[in-house]
Amino acid sequence: MKYHLQDRTFTLSLTIIGIVILFSAIYPALFPTFDNLRQVLLNLSIEAIVAVGMMLLMIGGDFDLSVGSVAAFAGGLCAWLMYFQHVNIISALLLGLLASLLIGFINGFFVAYISINPLIQTLAMMGIVRGLALMVSGSGIQGLPYWFNAIGQSNLMGLQMPVWYMIITVSVFSFLFSKTVFFRRYYYIGSNEKAALLSGIAVKKMRLYGFMLASLLAGAAGIILSSRLGAAMSTSGEGMELRVITGVILGGASLKGGTGKITGALLGIVFMGLVSNIMTIARISGYWQQIILGIILITAICIDLLLKKERDAAL
Amino acid sequence: MLLQLQHISKSFGGVNALQDVSLHFEAGEVHALCGENGAGKSTLMNILSGNQQPTLGKILMHHQPTIISSPMQAQVLGIATVHQEKSLAEGLSIAENIFAGRQPVNKWGLINYTLLNKRVTALLNRVQLFNLAPQTLVKKLSSAQHQMVEIAKALSSNPRLLILDEPTSVVTEKETELLFTIIQKLKEQNVAIIYISHRLREIFSISDKVSVLKDGRYQGTKITAETNTNELIKMMVGRNIKELPLNQSRQDSTALKVEKLCGHGFHNISFSINKGEIVGFSGLVGAGRTEIAKAIFGAAKVYSGTIFMNGKQVIIKNIRNAIKLGIGYISEDRKTQGAFLEMNIAENIIVTKLTAANKNNLFNRSLMFAISETFKGKLNIATPNVKQILKLLSGGNQQKIVIAKWLLADTNILIADEPTQGVDVGARFEIYQILLQEAAKGKAILMISSELPELLQLCDVIHVIRNGHLVKSFSRENATEEKIIQAAAAD
Numbered sequence: 033m034k035y036h037l038q039d040r041t042f043t044l045s046l047t048i049i050g051i052v053i054l055f056s057a058i059y060p061a062l063f064p065t066f067d068n069l070r071q072v073l074l075n076l077s078i079e080a081i082v083a084v085g086m087m088l089l090m091i092g093g094d095f096d097l098s099v100g101s102v103a104a105f106a107g108g109l110c111a112w113l114m115y116f117q118h119v120n121i122i123s124a125l126l127l128g129l130l131a132s133l134l135i136g137f138i139n140g141f142f143v144a145y146i147s148i149n150p151l152i153q154t155l156a157m158m159g160i161v162r163g164l165a166l167m168v169s170g171s172g173i174q175g176l177p178y179w180f181n182a183i184g185q186s187n188l189m190g191l192q193m194p195v196w197y198m199i200i201t202v203s204v205f206s207f208l209f210s211k212t213v214f215f216r217r218y219y220y221i222g223s224n225e226k227a228a229l230l231s232g233i234a235v236k237k238m239r240l241y242g243f244m245l246a247s248l249l250a251g252a253a254g255i256i257l258s259s260r261l262g263a264a265m266s267t268s269g270e271g272m273e274l275r276v277i278t279g280v281i282l283g284g285a286s287l288k289g290g291t292g293k294i295t296g297a298l299l300g301i302v303f304m305g306l307v308s309n310i311m312t313i314a315r316i317s318g319y320w321q322q323i324i325l326g327i328i329l330i331t332a333i334c335i336d337l338l339l340k341k342e343r344d345a346a347l
Numbered sequence: 348m349l350l351q352l353q354h355i356s357k358s359f360g361g362v363n364a365l366q367d368v369s370l371h372f373e374a375g376e377v378h379a380l381c382g383e384n385g386a387g388k389s390t391l392m393n394i395l396s397g398n399q400q401p402t403l404g405k406i407l408m409h410h411q412p413t414i415i416s417s418p419m420q421a422q423v424l425g426i427a428t429v430h431q432e433k434s435l436a437e438g439l440s441i442a443e444n445i446f447a448g449r450q451p452v453n454k455w456g457l458i459n460y461t462l463l464n465k466r467v468t469a470l471l472n473r474v475q476l477f478n479l480a481p482q483t484l485v486k487k488l489s490s491a492q493h494q495m496v497e498i499a500k501a502l503s504s505n506p507r508l509l510i511l512d513e514p515t516s517v518v519t520e521k522e523t524e525l526l527f528t529i530i531q532k533l534k535e536q537n538v539a540i541i542y543i544s545h546r547l548r549e550i551f552s553i554s555d556k557v558s559v560l561k562d563g564r565y566q567g568t569k570i571t572a573e574t575n576t577n578e579l580i581k582m583m584v585g586r587n588i589k590e591l592p593l594n595q596s597r598q599d600s601t602a603l604k605v606e607k608l609c610g611h612g613f614h615n616i617s618f619s620i621n622k623g624e625i626v627g628f629s630g631l632v633g634a635g636r637t638e639i640a641k642a643i644f645g646a647a648k649v650y651s652g653t654i655f656m657n658g659k660q661v662i663i664k665n666i667r668n669a670i671k672l673g674i675g676y677i678s679e680d681r682k683t684q685g686a687f688l689e690m691n692i693a694e695n696i697i698v699t700k701l702t703a704a705n706k707n708n709l710f711n712r713s714l715m716f717a718i719s720e721t722f723k724g725k726l727n728i729a730t731p732n733v734k735q736i737l738k739l740l741s742g743g744n745q746q747k748i749v750i751a752k753w754l755l756a757d758t759n760i761l762i763a764d765e766p767t768q769g770v771d772v773g774a775r776f777e778i779y780q781i782l783l784q785e786a787a788k789g790k791a792i793l794m795i796s797s798e799l800p801e802l803l804q805l806c807d808v809i810h811v812i813r814n815g816h817l818v819k820s821f822s823r824e825n826a827t828e829e830k831i832i833q834a835a836a837a838d
């Protein structure tokens with residue numbers, strides 16, 4: 033039991049189940065309905081996809097503040113290409129993803145090879161890419177092609193497509209992280225970068241790939257978002273980076289790196305989604321929602337540290 | 348009597364760094380402290396400077412029992428320390444460093460720079476740095492100037508006891524003379540000085556008394572004028588370790604040959620290792636031993652020179668390249684470079700060969716656990732199971748796991764950099780056995796160690812590295828601790 037209490041995916045799953053049961057009892061008519069839960073999942077699906085990339089980076093000891101901007105830019109670029117340049121949907125999609133990949137490459141290159149601190153690099157990139165997003169989508173682009181909108185607005189088995197994309201992304205990366213040597217290396221890099229290097233892991237290259245993947249996922253999420261809305265907005269994804277990092281830390285990542293699971297990223301985001309849904313149902317103001325989330329984050333980390341201290345004291 | 352230590356002991360989780368050490372220091376006296384690495388010198392210094400508390404024993408200052416609870420407290424008591432590691436903030440000026448946090452202020456509570464600079468200039472003059480402005484940034488200083496500023500910083504609190512830890516390790520001979528002049532002046536001002544060094548020549552030219560520590564135990568104090576180099580060396584070394592068989596596995600064919608290798612921190616290094624042979628690198632910390640090893644392992648740049656493996660020239664571009672060619676490197680300093688402390692035993696072992704745990708190209712955790720289980724048995728790692736987090740194991744067991752990852756990689760050449768650092772005696776013996784077994788399998792082993800007895804015990808040949816040069820080589824038959832220490836420390 034002690035061992036399980038230190039596994040965040042386990043404790044967080046329990047907490048989520050507890051919350052669902054508790055609030056199903058308190059708001060039986062509003063909360064536990066299929067429509068409400070479906071909406072919760074839809075609302076969090078975009079950020080969950082971004083969170084997978086963030087978890088990947090944070091396992092390796094890095095993080096990326098530019099993901100929100102990248103999401104806005106990738107969606108905006110796709111829209112701009114289709115609406116103003118009359119590029120076909122497939123090419124627009126590919127170019128949007130390619131642009132995100134390129135941004136990730138630049139971030140990763142400067143962080144891993146030039147040794148710029150990831151905070152500084154991605155903070156700068158956050159501003160740069162937000163500027164680019166404003167350039168391509170201006171005050172917003174509406175009237176996107178039908179098939180483009182279909183990407184994010186269709187349904188499958190009662191769930192909207194973004195939810196399916198989220199499920200696919202989480203499953204694929206979860207599988208990759210537990211089952212491939214390539215992704216396991218991130219745990220070593222995050223745990224002790226120097227030792228990883230001296231054990232024969234190509235640390236720089238891996239960090240570069242990490243930033244590229246995180247950026248690619250953020251770009252994909254941004255494209256899905258503008259498809260779902262049927263419009264591209266330069267302001268979309270604002271503040272997303274911090275919400276995603278909060279969720280990922282709740283899900284078991286640490287800023288030092290080396291810990292966390294991909295499913296933890298999903299659970300962290302689901303937890304936050306549920307909390308804000310419940311607060312909306314309970315008619316708590318939006319201001320309070322932010323305050324409460326902040327308090328929850330600090331509490332979760334404190335509990336974690338206490339458990340760890342107990343473990344180390346038992347030495 | 349200024350300061351007296353009575354029966355001081357200090358242990359770290361079962362390891363005794365100091366055992367029953369009693370010493371006393373007089374005002375106006377230079378008291379040298381010497382001993383090998385790990386003899387307990389730095390622990391003693393940490394206790395005197397308030398960084399650590401003794402587990403047992405008493406400290407008397409002017410015959411009054413005293414507790415040095417913190418570095419601040421030490422300063423109040425008049426104890427100042429110049430540490431071996433650089434302790435100045437590189438981006439700040441000399442003045443800000445010397446009076447860090449206690450700059451003189453004017454009546455508004457703002458820093459009084461005129462007074463600050465005046466005081467700093469006076470201090471700099473005291474350490475013979477006449478041409479340096481107090482505003483100079485510390486990062487612009489040469490390492491000797493840096494050292495002098497450290498001393499000026501220590502003097503700024505007008506200490507009654509000044510501790511100098513290896514003060515000459517980064518300075519030239521001329522600057523050493525200067526340092527001695529400063530020490531002489533302080534002595535005249537009735538300051539007590541503890542001078543830690545393993546350069547015996549310096550000890551003889553500056554100290555009044557010399558005390559020796561060995562394995563955390565006090566070996567005795569001599570009046571410097573009444574002793575000699577040989578006597579001190581005997582006191583510093585001369586211990587037995589458990590009997591091990593000598594390495595009998597040396598074969599005739601060369602596994603690794605290095606010719607005129609130059610790189611950062613070493614020059615013109617040539618040596619070779621045969622299959623089944625154990626070659627040792629001795630020398631002081633910072634002499635360039637690790638740098639050479641890292642260059643061979645592809646972890647540091649090589650400026651010139653050639654490396655041959657099994658008679659063929661190889662170019663080692665990076666670490667992965669080196670591993671592929673068959674070179675493994677058990678790094679020094681387990682905590683920062685060797686171990687993944689928050690990860691479990693199995694993950695720590697598998698790291699050099701993650702693909703070994705692949706089944707149908709997919710990573711298989713049970714296979715990983717099975718593989719590490721075999722090492723647990725082979726290396727006698729004391730743990731209930733291999734899912735244990737490394738942090739929770741003893742230093743000896745952690746070190747065996749760091750070694751195990753290189754046994755898994757199964758490289759033909761194995762470089763062991765201080766493989767017994769921070770390891771208890773029992774585990775040490777087991778690590779020696781592991782190295783001998785690997786040699787018996789025909790592996791070529793390069794062992795870097797600051798512990799002479801283990802080098803003498805294990806190695807077929809010992810090379811002495813000093814200031815980045817390979818200065819002397821001894822075969823097992825004619826190597827002695829005295830000869831090696833002399834070669835390593837000669838100025």
